[in-house]
Amino acid sequence: MKENVIISLADSNYFELLNELVDSIKRFKESNNTAICIMDAGLTDDQKSILARKVDEIKLANWDIEVPNFKIRGREWLKSQVSRAFLPKYFPNYKKYLWIDADAWVNSWEVIELYFKGCENNKLSIATSADRAYGRVLRAEWFLGSFARIKSQNYKHAKSSGFSEKIARQVALKPHLNIGVFALEANASHWDVWQKNLKIALKAGKIWGSEQIAMNITIYCDNLSVEILPAYCNWTHISGMKYDTERKTLVEPYLPNHEIGIIHFAGKNNDQIRNNKNFISKIETIDGKIIDRKLRFNN
Template sequence: MSVKTIICTAGEDRFFPISQCLLRSVRDQQQGDIDIGYLNLGLSAGNLEKLSEYGASVVTPGWDIDFVPPDGDPTKVGDGFKAMTSRPFLRDHFPGYDVYIWIDADAWVQNWWAIDWLIEGARRGDLNIAPEMDRAYEHCFDFKAYVRWTVDQQAQFFGHDVAKRVGYNPVLNCGVFSMPSAHPLWDLWAEKLRDALQRHVGFFADQMSLNHVVYAGDHPRCFLPSQFNWLASMALPAFDPGISQFVEPGIPHRPLGILHLSGKTKSKPQSIDVLGRSEQVKTWLLYDPQRNGTGVS
């Protein structure tokens, strides 16, 4: 049964070229009808015009949640922060869909099966999201430090008692997720984000709020493998020249579905392993359908 689906993202001029990689990767590979929703966080007229090439529905959000900026100074919170405050309100900004998929602007789709499964999982009624856990991620072998950071983050937004109850779970990275329109977590997430921003205005407010409502309740959810949201800042992928795709760095080198250029991995070329070669190759990790068999683009 087909479901009406939209892939949503957000961007400003500074990251617009990177967000175009996501849009191209979707339009180059899409199977069936799928819409794109783009939250305009301050794009120039020229970049807004470019969005028409992808058939994107563009919305310029306001502040979906009222909060006091640090020191009461609005200049300390830029429009880019609306990417966080708007995420629980995607149904309001792009109404009328059965399934909502969010993909951060610095991520791109390498294999369409990732989108197919995100849609199917939402069709079954689940929130579908990947924990920041993989055998290749170094922090998984320094778990005490990772848990300490998570608990500290939860404590900033919700207090120490709450942090102790939910902060020992793996962080769910909301850079990629899908959820059906009728899921109860939309409203719970929005409410908890309001609570968080009254206590502390920080970059991880929306992610920690979502983690809180997921772990504090018993709502339909599916935790996905890391191939659905590969965090390049936590472990660089390898490249398989036989299929011209980025793959997980360890055997069996499974292809990645969505590659997320988290952290500084989007700002400069990276040195990556190429299967079958003894030397690394330096290359950008951006989407490039013409990437050659050596891994260089």
């Protein structure tokens, strides 16, 4: 029995991305000791047949917390915002659970080991949306010359999800934890607290982003343990990457140009890449040249 498992979810529209994620994992020999499980949020029978030959198990994702139909509007893929808080229920008997969004792929096995190592001793292992290469992480509205109203993702989502002003201010200036990739042990106390906060968020706010603000509140307000990993463990600033022609790999733009472990096409800025696997991006090499390169995983 394998102790650790990597899990993702997709509908039929995200199948290609999910399939690329699976292939990016399985090319590493170390993956032989790690299970891969898939949550089905609208995959076709043919798509499930392709995946079944590569992964350990596929299960239908459910609405584990009841959500009104007017919030769903047929978007079954939104189950990912709910079901990822219940992973041990879907796939029991594993020791460590690593979630990776379907629109990401694994470039280095080192980060897989970091996530599993980081979640030991009842910690959440996760990266943040703040990094030296990402630029602005907060927005400000300036008025009366030198006064500003700070706007943060955590504050906005906490308020729109029905949490109190006190809680919203507690999380407002904290590094935003990106729940697109995270690891937890099966017996971590985070699961129950996360589910409690998620129920509040889903009742008052939108489904999209509910699981993320619920986890940020779990860490920053309920004070559960966290191991914050470097941004290269969940890299979302796609235009900010560089390419190392000697090592033939994507790297951080600043010294020591560490290899990026997981490339994550999150956000509207990456729509073209998500929608077209053959999209050509302009990317700078570490010696200053500009090259054309496809950034989707190609086995």
